[in-house]
Structure formats: structure tokens, C-alpha cells
Amino acid sequence: MNIPLFPLSLVLFPDGPLPLRIFETRYVDMVRRCMRDACNFGVLLIREGNEVGPANTVDVGTMAQIMDFHQLSDGLLGLSCVGRRRFRVQSRQQQSDGLNLAEVTLLDEAPLVPVPPRHAHLAELIHNVLPQLGEVYANMELRIADAAWVGHRLAEILPIDASDKQYCLELDDPVERLDFLAPMIQITSEPDDSEGPVSVN
Numbered sequence: 001m002n003i004p005l006f007p008l009s010l011v012l013f014p015d016g017p018l019p020l021r022i023f024e025t026r027y028v029d030m031v032r033r034c035m036r037d038a039c040n041f042g043v044l045l046i047r048e049g050n051e052v053g054p055a056n057t058v059d060v061g062t063m064a065q066i067m068d069f070h071q072l073s074d075g076l077l078g079l080s081c082v083g084r085r086r087f088r089v090q091s092r093q094q095q096s097d098g099l100n101l102a103e104v105t106l107l108d109e110a111p112l113v114p115v116p117p118r119h120a121h122l123a124e125l126i127h128n129v130l131p132q133l134g135e136v137y138a139n140m141e142l143r144i145a146d147a148a149w150v151g152h153r154l155a156e157i158l159p160i161d162a163s164d165k166q167y168c169l170e171l172d173d174p175v176e177r178l179d180f181l182a183p184m185i186q187i188t189s190e191p192d193d194s195e196g197p198v199s200v201n
Contacts, residue, residue, distance in 0.1 A: 005100040011165040012043040012062040013152040017136035018081040110148035151177035
């Protein structure tokens, strides 16, 4: 499968929301092509470089599906996207306009595994916190019995290093992902206004 790439300074997880502001011609053309051909583009975390220039990226990313688009108040193109399947880059190339392309292999979808009892508090945390995180999560179906879904949402919203988020994306075992994230979370019974109900150790 050959797909266009969108290197970003963030990690996109399966089922995760991705709002974007598009201003570069190469990406406007990419969006037009994705909409015309009903295809997705790949999001990869930048290791070195930046989003508007040359960038060195990781090899495992997530397909992004465009759900909606609109013109923003500043005249730029706004996209509402959602993460789909994970993929691994096999080879790369670049178009004359600077758009990066890759031959990729789709990775297996996460198995449906229940949240183990020792991590039930993490599912409850997601159930309580996610609806408070704004419009991008407003209409999301809460699948708090699904260990993979809970782990993806935790890794997505926690203020942890991008390298840790990428590690979570690359893990195939949903429970192993929860085991990795659980020690980072400290839940306080009486949160103050500055930190909210969750802090990271």
C-alpha cells in the first residue's frame, strides 16, 4: 500500500481525534486527493526536524481518515480526522512538491481484550475525564471495557514524552500498554483547580 505521509510532532492513536490546520500547498493537494479517492494518509511522529521542513520520522504510525473539513476564520483549511489502522513504513519517496510518500504494511488490529480488574480504575478515569476534554471528544463512543481503547486514550491524553507515546503505539499487547501507563498516573481524591483530577508522577 502506497500512502501520502503527514509528519507531525505528535502521536496519533487508533480511534483518536486529530484536528488539523492545513496551509501548505502540498498538503492541500494531498487532502483533495484523499477526498477524491476516498483514501487515508499516514501520520508519523517526527524524531528530528519540524513539520514545515525536512523531518526524520519514526517507522510506525497511524492511518488518518478525513471525517470533515471547513474553512477556518483565518482562511486556512481545517480538518477533522480520526486515527484508524497502525502501519509500518517499508520504503519512502518524495514528490517534486515535497510531499512524502511511503510503501507501508498495515499492522494487525488490536485484539479485543477486557480491562483487567487491576486496571479498572484506569477505565473509570477515562470514563470521567474524556467528556471534559472538549469538542474533539464530545461525540466519541466510550469503550471502557476494551483494554486497547482505554490504553490508547490514556496514552493520547497524558502529558508524557512523545517517545513514551510512540512506545505505547508500537506495543501490540493492550494489557502491557496499561501496565506501562498505570505507574505514571496518580489519582487524587480532592483535586485542586490547577492540576485537575490526574497528575503524572
